[in-house]
Amino acid sequence: MTQITRDHSPTDNLSRQNDRGLLAWLIGRQAFWVFVAAVLACLALSLMSDRFATGQNLFNVTRNFAFVGIIALGMTVVIITGGIDLSVGSVVVMSAMVTAVLMESGQPVLVGLAGAIAVSLLIGAINGVLVASLGMPPFVVTLGMLSVARSLAMVLSNNKMIFEFGPDHSLLLALGGGSLAGIPNPLIVLVVLALITWFALTWTRWGRRLYAIGGNEHAAILTGVPVKAIKISAYMFCSLCAGLTGFLETGWLGSVTTNLGQGMELAVIAAAVIGGAHLAGGIGSAFGAVVGAMLIEVIRNSLILLGISSFWQGAFVGSFIVIAVAFDRFRRHSNSE
Amino acid sequence: MAVLELRNVSKHFGAIEALNDVSLSIEPGEVVGLVGDNGAGKSTLVKIIAGNFPPSSGELHVSGELTQLHNPADARAKGIEIVYQDLALANNLSAAGNIFLGREKTIGVGPFRILDYQGMYKRAGELFAELKSETRPRDLVSQMSGGQRQAVAIARTRLSDPRIVLMDEPTAAISVRQVAEVLNLIRRLQSRAIAVVLISHRMPDIFAVTDRLVVLRRGRKVADKRVAESSPEEVTGLITGAIEQA
Numbered sequence: 065m066t067q068i069t070r071d072h073s074p075t076d077n078l079s080r081q082n083d084r085g086l087l088a089w090l091i092g093r094q095a096f097w098v099f100v101a102a103v104l105a106c107l108a109l110s111l112m113s114d115r116f117a118t119g120q121n122l123f124n125v126t127r128n129f130a131f132v133g134i135i136a137l138g139m140t141v142v143i144i145t146g147g148i149d150l151s152v153g154s155v156v157v158m159s160a161m162v163t164a165v166l167m168e169s170g171q172p173v174l175v176g177l178a179g180a181i182a183v184s185l186l187i188g189a190i191n192g193v194l195v196a197s198l199g200m201p202p203f204v205v206t207l208g209m210l211s212v213a214r215s216l217a218m219v220l221s222n223n224k225m226i227f228e229f230g231p232d233h234s235l236l237l238a239l240g241g242g243s244l245a246g247i248p249n250p251l252i253v254l255v256v257l258a259l260i261t262w263f264a265l266t267w268t269r270w271g272r273r274l275y276a277i278g279g280n281e282h283a284a285i286l287t288g289v290p291v292k293a294i295k296i297s298a299y300m301f302c303s304l305c306a307g308l309t310g311f312l313e314t315g316w317l318g319s320v321t322t323n324l325g326q327g328m329e330l331a332v333i334a335a336a337v338i339g340g341a342h343l344a345g346g347i348g349s350a351f352g353a354v355v356g357a358m359l360i361e362v363i364r365n366s367l368i369l370l371g372i373s374s375f376w377q378g379a380f381v382g383s384f385i386v387i388a389v390a391f392d393r394f395r396r397h398s399n400s401e
Numbered sequence: 402m403a404v405l406e407l408r409n410v411s412k413h414f415g416a417i418e419a420l421n422d423v424s425l426s427i428e429p430g431e432v433v434g435l436v437g438d439n440g441a442g443k444s445t446l447v448k449i450i451a452g453n454f455p456p457s458s459g460e461l462h463v464s465g466e467l468t469q470l471h472n473p474a475d476a477r478a479k480g481i482e483i484v485y486q487d488l489a490l491a492n493n494l495s496a497a498g499n500i501f502l503g504r505e506k507t508i509g510v511g512p513f514r515i516l517d518y519q520g521m522y523k524r525a526g527e528l529f530a531e532l533k534s535e536t537r538p539r540d541l542v543s544q545m546s547g548g549q550r551q552a553v554a555i556a557r558t559r560l561s562d563p564r565i566v567l568m569d570e571p572t573a574a575i576s577v578r579q580v581a582e583v584l585n586l587i588r589r590l591q592s593r594a595i596a597v598v599l600i601s602h603r604m605p606d607i608f609a610v611t612d613r614l615v616v617l618r619r620g621r622k623v624a625d626k627r628v629a630e631s632s633p634e635e636v637t638g639l640i641t642g643a644i645e646q647a
């Protein structure tokens with residue numbers, strides 16, 4: 065027996081670790097292919113329509129994609145834990161409305177921002193506690209919150225449009241609608257948030273434990289991971305992303321109505337899933353969320369530019385979710401054989 | 402002094418009496434075999450010692466101190482390490498990721514810390530080498546054989562310097578050669594005064610490494626005796642109930 069077991073030194077074990085190259089690694093990633101698809105779609109569009117590659121259109125596309133992308137980062141974090149957050153669209157309108165009401169009453173823009181952040185964190189905490197501490201299904205909890213938060217936004221504004229933002233009016237509009245060196249501000253926020261999310265997911269204990277919870281929640285509990293606290297923080301992070309989006313969209317649109325962000329959860333979930341996040345939990349990345357959002361926005365823009373009725377958008381986004389999940393199923397099935 | 406002592410521990414799940422008035426004392430460096438039929442209460446006992454749930458009644462003493470374990474992290478802090486029957490592994494993480502789950506190595510200053518991947522891979526590699534396992538630290542657990550998965554779960558207990566290691570059927574899914582390695586590992590733990598509780602349905606394993614045998618039947622302790630004074634036939638009789646008590 066000793067004879068059989070002696071032939072493996074520790075160096076043996078370590079030297080065999082990474083024989084796959086960077087290219088092989090890239091090819092194995094769904095997010096990489098989505099990125100390629102998005103680039104190809106852009107190329108095709110600029111050939112098919114002379115309006116795509118214009119500065120104004122690109123500016124619009126990147127800004128729209130930034131809003132979906134920012135929330136998709138948060139959604140990806142929740143999906144990694146094996147959860148889902150359907151309430152993001154309502155968090156967008158709720159935080160936008162809080163910002164609008166505060167600023168309309170004469171508060172400075174910083175107070176408006178703080179209000180948006182506070183209300184979104186609160187909503188996220190409620191979602192998280194109901195899911196993690198009371199063990200309720202995320203689908204049910206956040207579906208309920210979708211309805212509650214939008215309704216509260218209506219109550220708060222008396223269902224009126226707000227377009228006067230007090231003394232800091234122009235500052236708010238500049239923050240959400242302006243740009244820095246030709247790059248729309250929301251896109252800058254997206255890039256910064258994506259880097260933070262990537263860093264947190266890859267290089268911190270928090271990130272590592274999110275994946276562990278999604279992979280095997282029971283094991284995470286048994287090994288002493290504070291599962292409840294981490295799940296709650298995931299929902300709070302997702303909500304915060306939606307809250308920031310609500311604030312930025314207020315500045316971009318210059319007005320808030322109670323249908324802001326309606327149905328946005330679908331585009332956001334589609335972006336996360338297309339970017340490689342598994343609804344079953346345990347898998348997903350910040351890069352994936354961003355490229356998923358990019359592909360969705362490019363497709364949506366192409367429908368407009370190619371003169372296809374906007375009524376088709378929902379059909380496309382919805383089928384995208386289903387196709388992305390089916391694609392993944394298929395791939396995993398063929399892998400396991 | 403006993404490293405671990407259970408006094409009159411009972412546990413019921415609703416109407417099910419999983420454990421009934423079990424007392425047990427384990428000395429440092431002692432290897433205790435815990436045997437019993439399916440559903441006898443072995444895993445329940447392990448989970449109480451691991452801090453997964455509290456006993457319905459009874460006391461737990463760790464190194465002579467009355468202790469209440471509120472969660473698995475408590476138990477770890479007291480030097481109790483577990484190999485769970487279902488292994489408790491996250492399939493989407495690497496071998497090293499699983500070994501360090503819940504106590505990831507980090508580098509940095511103060512609150513600014515990042516994961517120390519190199520350090521974790523290196524330490525995991527050393528642990529696998531020690532176990533004579535061919536498991537590679539960077540491999541995903543989802544792609545591993547039953548034996549490799551078992552090696553990951555066992556390697557996890559070697560991270561800290563535990564006082565007692567509980568193994569719930571650590572040899573159930575592995576090859577003959579790896580069984581021998583696990584048994585060797587148990588002997589090495591013993592030589593360093595670490596107590597081991599081994600749960601197994603395999604009589605040869607129990608008789609090969611344990612000093613003492615505890616038999617559970619339907620939640621009750623029906624025997625607690627030195628292995629040298631028993632035989633596989635007697636133990637089988639005790640497990641099935643052919644022998645009432647010993």
Ligand SMILES: Nc1ncnc2c1ncn2[C@@H]1O[C@H](COP(=O)(O)OP(=O)(O)OP(=O)(O)O)[C@@H](O)[C@H]1O
Pocket residue numbers: 414417418419437438439440441442443444445446486
């Ligand atoms: N969480 C639980 N809820 C309800 N009943 C439980 C729970 N855990 C265990 N039981 C019951 O307690 C009894 C003892 O189970 P336990 O898992 O301790 O048995 P075991 O000796 O480990 O069996 P095996 O050899 O099959 O692993 C069984 O009747 C089981 O159904």
Ligand SMILES: [Mg+2]
Pocket residue numbers: 443444445486569
């Ligand atoms: Mg068991």
